[in-house]
Amino acid sequence: MQVFTASGVSDRCGKALPSGTKRTRDWFMTTASTDKPASSPLAIHSAADLTIEDIRAAADRIHGAVVRTPTLHSKTLSDITEADVWLKFENLQFTAAYKERGALNALLLMDEERRSRGVIAASAGNHSQGLSYHGTRLGVPVTIVMPRTTPTVKVMQTESVGGNVVLHGETFDDAYKHARQLEQEMGLTFVHPFDHPHVAAGAGTVALEMFEDAPDLDCIITPIGGGGLISGMSTVARALYPDMDVIGVQAELFPSMYMSMRGEDLPCGGDTLAEGIAVKAPGDFTSSVIRDRVDDILLVSENALEEAVSLLLQIEKTVVEGAGSAGLAALLTNKERFAGKTIGLVLCGGNIDTRLLANVLLRDLARSGRLARLRITLQDRPGALFKVMREFEAHNVNIIEIYHQRIFTSLPAKGLVTDIECEARDRAQLDALITALRTKNYTVAAVESN
Numbered sequence: 001m002q003v004f005t006a007s008g009v010s011d012r013c014g015k016a017l018p019s020g021t022k023r024t025r026d027w028f029m030t031t032a033s034t035d036k037p038a039s040s041p042l043a044i045h046s047a048a049d050l051t052i053e054d055i056r057a058a059a060d061r062i063h064g065a066v067v068r069t070p071t072l073h074s075k076t077l078s079d080i081t082e083a084d085v086w087l088k089f090e091n092l093q094f095t096a097a098y099k100e101r102g103a104l105n106a107l108l109l110m111d112e113e114r115r116s117r118g119v120i121a122a123s124a125g126n127h128s129q130g131l132s133y134h135g136t137r138l139g140v141p142v143t144i145v146m147p148r149t150t151p152t153v154k155v156m157q158t159e160s161v162g163g164n165v166v167l168h169g170e171t172f173d174d175a176y177k178h179a180r181q182l183e184q185e186m187g188l189t190f191v192h193p194f195d196h197p198h199v200a201a202g203a204g205t206v207a208l209e210m211f212e213d214a215p216d217l218d219c220i221i222t223p224i225g226g227g228g229l230i231s232g233m234s235t236v237a238r239a240l241y242p243d244m245d246v247i248g249v250q251a252e253l254f255p256s257m258y259m260s261m262r263g264e265d266l267p268c269g270g271d272t273l274a275e276g277i278a279v280k281a282p283g284d285f286t287s288s289v290i291r292d293r294v295d296d297i298l299l300v301s302e303n304a305l306e307e308a309v310s311l312l313l314q315i316e317k318t319v320v321e322g323a324g325s326a327g328l329a330a331l332l333t334n335k336e337r338f339a340g341k342t343i344g345l346v347l348c349g350g351n352i353d354t355r356l357l358a359n360v361l362l363r364d365l366a367r368s369g370r371l372a373r374l375r376i377t378l379q380d381r382p383g384a385l386f387k388v389m390r391e392f393e394a395h396n397v398n399i400i401e402i403y404h405q406r407i408f409t410s411l412p413a414k415g416l417v418t419d420i421e422c423e424a425r426d427r428a429q430l431d432a433l434i435t436a437l438r439t440k441n442y443t444v445a446a447v448e449s450n
């Protein structure tokens with residue numbers, strides 16, 4: 001899995017900010033002024049470089065070239081969460097993610113000379129596809145550097161929308177360094193996936209459209225990777241609805257912005273379902289916007305992300321990737337906090353591997369008791385299995401597969417273990433079957449998936 005770091009290389013998540021500076025929004029334990037002059041050698045931008053006017057201008061600029069996605073009310077998710085839930089379907093963009101907006105805005109703000117020389121990025125994710133698609137459409141050569149370890153399917157997806165993929169190094173950091181080197185050598189323009197006002201302004205157009213369709217939101221819950229999306233959206237929220245709660249969400253495995261804002265040190269890394277927000281070091285510019293305009297950041301578990309992906313497919317019939325489900329995951333995890341409120345969630349991406357999606361759905365069925373593997377100890381004699389199967393029939397539980405194990409068990413030679421994979425209507429039906437089997441003196445255990 002690739003991990004983007006704003007500075008290129010980082011083994012740890014974003015470090016705590018220096019303390020002793022002014023406090024802005026209440027929830028931050030530590031705040032720091034990152035308001036550096038635009039003329040600093042690193043040309044680091046600050047929150048002041050992103051205004052609602054920038055975002056309105058971005059909306060005009062990209063109008064017609066990105067999909068004007070709908071924001072729709074979800075009756076069933078509202079019932080489940082006891083909040084009033086509105087969903088913005090950014091997974092309906094051509095490359096299935098909101099990233100196109102920022103990439104396109106950055107491309108359109110570049111002068112002709114830069115555009116003709118070409119742009120470069122280091123990413124194996126949604127940014128590379130958005131930049132490749134719009135760059136190619138506009139006649140701008142796009143180079144994307146990815147580590148050699150990148151799955152072929154991601155290389156092909158980027159090439160299919162026009163990107164010229166350069167494979168370099170073993171890790172994402174190697175690829176990043178190489179991209180910065182090519183930027184210098186070939187006179188290309190590096191387009192950052194999140195830490196630039198032009199990119200964040202493009203992302204902010206998501207909020208302009210969302211508030212147009214759902215003008216009565218109390219709160220938005222927005223995924224944070226490096227922080228570009230929430231920087232743009234929070235800027236719109238603060239300008240149009242000063243009292244709106246703006247909440248960010250990160251995966252528990254990658255709490256980089258959360259730590260940076262709170263001055264905490266937590267483990268950071270792992271195989272998250274939400275690789276779109278698996279960022280180890282948050283941006284400097286985005287940190288300054290978040291410090292100024294975001295109220296809180298929540299963390300969500302892998303189980304919550306899986307559940308949210310499954311619910312969105314089952315209920316809304318829409319495919320989201322892990323990062324795209326993070327807002328709903330946060331809502332499901334914090335029901336009491338958001339009960340009774342009108343909440344806006346962005347389904348910010350839909351690029352999920354189909355085999356991974358299949359696994360997520362099956363694991364969700366297992367967690368909810370609709371799919372199970374029961375391990376039953378039997379005596380090795382004719383009719384033993386048949387009697388057990390009659391119990392399944394009596395409880396109307398469907399058998400999918402039977403694994404009868406005589407050799408590889410720790411039981412005596414006359415014993416055997418049978419694993420029966422089955423599907424039930426719900427957990428109650430499954431529990432009734434297990435109770436009935438135990439009443440008949442069978443040893444039964446449900447094999448846990450996680």
Ligand SMILES: Cc1ncc(COP(=O)(O)O)c(C=O)c1O
Nearest residue numbers: 126225226227228229276323349
């Ligand atoms: C689907 C999806 N959601 C959220 C994000 C996070 O965006 P940001 O880095 O702007 O916080 C990304 C970033 O690539 C993404 O692809």
